[in-house]
Amino acid sequence: RVNRSDFMHALDEVHPAFGVSEEELQAVIQNGIIRYDSTVDELLRSGSLLVEQVRTSKKAPVVNVLLHGPPGSGKTALAAAIAQASQFPFIKLITPDNMVGMGELQKISAITKVFSDSYKSPLSVVVVDNIERLIEWSPMGARYSNAVLQALMVLTNKLPPKDRRLLVIATTSNRPILTDLGFSEFNAVMRVPPITSLPALEYVIQEAELFPGDEDRRDAIRMLKDAGFDKKSRDDPTSRLQIGIKKLLSIIEMSRQEPDGVAERLVTALMELDL
Template identity: 35%
Template sequence: MSDAMELFREIPLRRGDRMGVPIVETVLPNEQERLQILSIHSDNMKENSFLCAEELRLEELASRTKNFNRAELEALVESAKQFAVIRSWQNFDSIKVTMNDFLEALDKVKPAFDDAISALELFRPNGMLDCGERHAHVLATVKTFAQKFKKSERTPLLTCLLEGPSGSGKTALAATIGIDSGFPFAKIVSAENMIDRSEYRKCALITKVFDDACKSPQSVIILDDIERLLGYLHIGSFSSMVLETIIHLLQRTPPQGSKLLVIGTSSITVEDLKLMKLLNAFNVHLNVPALSPTDMRQVLEPLDVFDSADINNAITALNAEIPIKRLLVMINMAQRGGKGAHMSKGHQKIQLSYFYKCLEMTNTFSNVS
């Protein structure tokens, strides 16, 4: 991980515009800097007797504006003033900006780098299920890396690849890590956002996400299903332009004052990842396995979809390790099976015979594909 331990580099100048003026990338202020900015503006209002200083909680405002840049903080202050004017329209001589005015302004003024937690939640619709010790180990390992990285003063970049069979829960793990990281900027890059895009356009979109992330003091980017981003069919068929762009961005040190955590997910075999020189582009790689019979029990028992006597038979029928996504698909099919489900102890239970039919159907689809 020596590459990840490099000292911060100075902020690079981007290519100037046509007038020859260099463009410098700005970094979002951290919480202490936001507190200083808000303090300056509140002091100005105090001097003009516009502020109800006794109830103003600047530390709370600084904490709740983690994705605001300087201009947006100024806009927040102006919006609070406007709410105070509207509230005091019958007596302008008594205008006082209160904490409530700032709280109302927070509902109106939104940062450009808005909170992306709700977007990440879409990638784990079932929440973070208990999938057994092996999945828990992967999750705990990356979370530990993320927290140490967050506190480190020497490491501006950390990259981690989650590899394993398709449907093994890699995206849900990555989304959970992104949500729990507490980083102000979080973005997931997926192929769904790049349908019918040219190679050049894909590269530009991916690069923009990384450039935007570098404007925040702490950011997490998830490169989901890297094989789909590459248009990967087999080792000789994929976009070399997109691959080179991703490798370059994974090795590009963020500017001073910015920390970037990148989590990739991929179902490409480790051997092919090595051949593509993609595996070595990540500091760490961890395998996310399919569910073992013990893991399946960990999933099925809390879901309470089988009678207790049927769980062993259901697991035996599966007869192999399977990805969590496939298990959930079969459960969903069996639950929607009409006469195939029944009520027991207040819960809808799955009839084992209908579960067997769903298993046969999914096996048929797997063989065809």
């Protein structure tokens, strides 16, 4: 017969000692991290430097970093990848996806709990994902939860207890709003850019194994060149190609649904993005 203590015991076994939910991290890095550009390596490296800073610095027991960039540019996955690579014993994600239907107070208490749990571990990473959604920012009437905002601002900067060190990785697709709301005190700010070059796009297509051979892939890239996708340089804001890795991967999946016309579907979908 299974009693309550067996059940609680089983739950303990599901959750590792301090609290790293590998499944949770894995779920947001579902499609892996594709190194399509040197910026990806640079972001991961900057992340690991911050991790080392937290691990070794006596002076800064809490370090917080903001990852910002357009929707779908890969912020959540990168934050999770940096967190995972730290191998810290406590890693937790605060994400609006886990807070659907919660009221303001419930949210604040869930957020507060993650931070107070983190203080039980000598080294921790807390990912505060998608701040504008956590505070329920709405451009209609510029409304948001000030209480959740205040809680986040306090907790991400609060000194942990003695001998406890914490890295906070926050993400947002709307940095200007955060700045307007006064949420701008981060030790580091890193931009996660969209993909804007054909070589990077080709690299992703290759990694995703969309085409069986090199020839088909090159044909597809040629079609995009002919359509003018390589017109502007990488950091030119008017670059024709502007696509988040998340969207690109979903277009790739859509394109491979049928064996025929893969390149055409890919190119058409990319052209339709173009404004």
